[in-house]
Amino acid sequence: TSSARRQRVCILGSTGSIGTSTLDVIALHPDTFEVFALTGQRRVDELFAQIVRWRPRFAAVPDAAAANELGARVKAAGIATEVLAGAKALEELASHPDVDQVMAAIVGAAGLPSCLAAARAGKRLLLANKEALVVGGQLFVDAVKQGGATLIPIDSEHSAIFQCLPTDPAAWNDTVDHIILTASGGPFRTRDPATLGDVTPDQACAHPNWVMGRKISVDSATMMNKALEVIEARWLFDLPPERIQVVIHPQSIIHSMVVARDGAVLAQLGTPDMKGPIAFGMSWPARMDSGCEPLDFMKMKALTFEEADAVRFPGLHLSWAALRAEPGSTTVLNAANEIAVEAFLAGRLRFDGIHRVNAQALEQVLPAGGDASSVEALIALDARARDAARAHVGRLAEQR
Numbered sequence: 247t248s249s250a251r252r253q254r255v256c257i258l259g260s261t262g263s264i265g266t267s268t269l270d271v272i273a274l275h276p277d278t279f280e281v282f283a284l285t286g287q288r289r290v291d292e293l294f295a296q297i298v299r300w301r302p303r304f305a306a307v308p309d310a311a312a313a314n315e316l317g318a319r320v321k322a323a324g325i326a327t328e329v330l331a332g333a334k335a336l337e338e339l340a341s342h343p344d345v346d347q348v349m350a351a352i353v354g355a356a357g358l359p360s361c362l363a364a365a366r367a368g369k370r371l372l373l374a375n376k377e378a379l380v381v382g383g384q385l386f387v388d389a390v391k392q393g394g395a396t397l398i399p400i401d402s403e404h405s406a407i408f409q410c411l412p413t414d415p416a417a418w419n420d421t422v423d424h425i426i427l428t429a430s431g432g433p434f435r436t437r438d439p440a441t442l443g444d445v446t447p448d449q450a451c452a453h454p455n456w457v458m459g460r461k462i463s464v465d466s467a468t469m470m471n472k473a474l475e476v477i478e479a480r481w482l483f484d485l486p487p488e489r490i491q492v493v494i495h496p497q498s499i500i501h502s503m504v505v506a507r508d509g510a511v512l513a514q515l516g517t518p519d520m521k522g523p524i525a526f527g528m529s530w531p532a533r534m535d536s537g538c539e540p541l542d543f544m545k546m547k548a549l550t551f552e553e554a555d556a557v558r559f560p561g562l563h564l565s566w567a568a569l570r571a572e573p574g575s576t577t578v579l580n581a582a583n584e585i586a587v588e589a590f591l592a593g594r595l596r597f598d599g600i601h602r603v604n605a606q607a608l609e610q611v612l613p614a615g616g617d618a619s620s621v622e623a624l625i626a627l628d629a630r631a632r633d634a635a636r637a638h639v640g641r642l643a644e645q646r
């Protein structure tokens with residue numbers, strides 16, 4: 247009703263690709279949503295511009311010096327936004343009693359603590375930050391349950407699955423035979439695999455259908471993004487790995503599919519634009535305008551499908567392997583991949599080295615004492631995997 251107060255949104259990672267798309271969606275619905283908090287890391291000028299435009303109650307950046315400088319600029323501009331510093335500030339904002347919805351749009355395992363804080367505080371948690379769920383696994387799912395939070399996927403494939411499933415999660419297991427995640431195949435889908443060692447970061451980031459941050463763009467090129475999404479789906483929908491399949495669909499029109507017990511296939515279609523899943527997550531169970539271009543079936547070309555080639559995309563298959571291995575293996579895989587992608591983007595690792603680093607870490611780094619059941623244990627495991635990956639990046643660099 248018109249008298250209901252606006253939903254207060256905390257956007258973690260507001261300066262990124264998902265963060266800015268979230269603000270684009272909010273701009274379409276000024277009577278429904280209000281920007282409560284914005285956070286960024288390095289792009290402080292962009293964050294300042296967002297503060298000027300949105301006048302949030304809070305803003306935060308991890309670095310203390312950057313926060314001081316930003317705070318001074320905000321004050322000089324006569325804006326009342328309070329600027330906080332430090333990683334803990336993200337957790338405080340994510341769990342702030344006045345927040346209704348948290349958009350988790352930080353990239354990487356760095357987003358895990360703030361996601362857990364939002365989950366424990368019972369927030370409506372809009373999850374773009376897939377790495378947090380891949381790292382947190384069962385612990386993340388338990389935090390959502392215990393906190394009474396509502397976890398809504400923003401990743402387009404998982405949003406599609408969520409949109410095709412019954413509203414009541416209790417009915418999911420009886421309804422679903424398996425799910426099929428679609429993958430575009432990225433920029434190297436048809437490139438000669440023998441030449442993949444030489445590709446540059448800019449070539450890897452030139453995604454054919456989606457405009458995204460650099461880390462997820464590289465993950466799309468290796469298909470490690472789909473590997474992370476298989477693991478994400480395992481936790482979001484409580485499915486064993488053998489009931490999660492992947493098919494390459496280069497047009498990215500079908501965003502994913504549910505194959506029901508009776509053989510019926512339910513699919514969600516749309517233009518490749520993250521404003522769709524973002525608007526759905528923010529308005530669920532209702533729907534609202536997303537600002538996406540509608541699909542035009544009269545202009546659409548063929549929708550095609552291919553198997554994901556294990557020679558070209560060896561990383562994809564690490565997801566099922568990690569899910570079947572001991573708990574904590576997916577934490578190791580994600581950590582190694584973050585280090586490998588960072589090294590590739592910095593010119594310290596060849597593109598085909600990413601898989602070698604990831605596979606090696608998965609084989610060598612095991613949870614100390616088999617324990618991956620606390621946040622502390624997971625963070626320690628993540629750190630050990632990063633060390634092992636860095637060492638392997640170093641060895642590969644020497645061989646060049």
Ligand code: NAD
Nearest residue numbers: 259260261262263264286287352353356374375376458459
């Ligand atoms: P991006 O690189 O464009 O933005 C990342 C945001 O996180 C920025 O605001 C940055 O300042 C912040 N950030 C990075 N490291 C941080 C740290 N250590 N501490 C605090 N803040 C930090 O990334 P993106 O493409 O928007 O992706 C964000 C997340 O959403 C990723 O997990 C990605 O996998 C997922 N996702 C993105 C898309 C997409 O289309 N971009 C689609 C599906 C899922």
Ligand code: MG
Nearest residue numbers: 401402403475
């Ligand atoms: Mg996705």
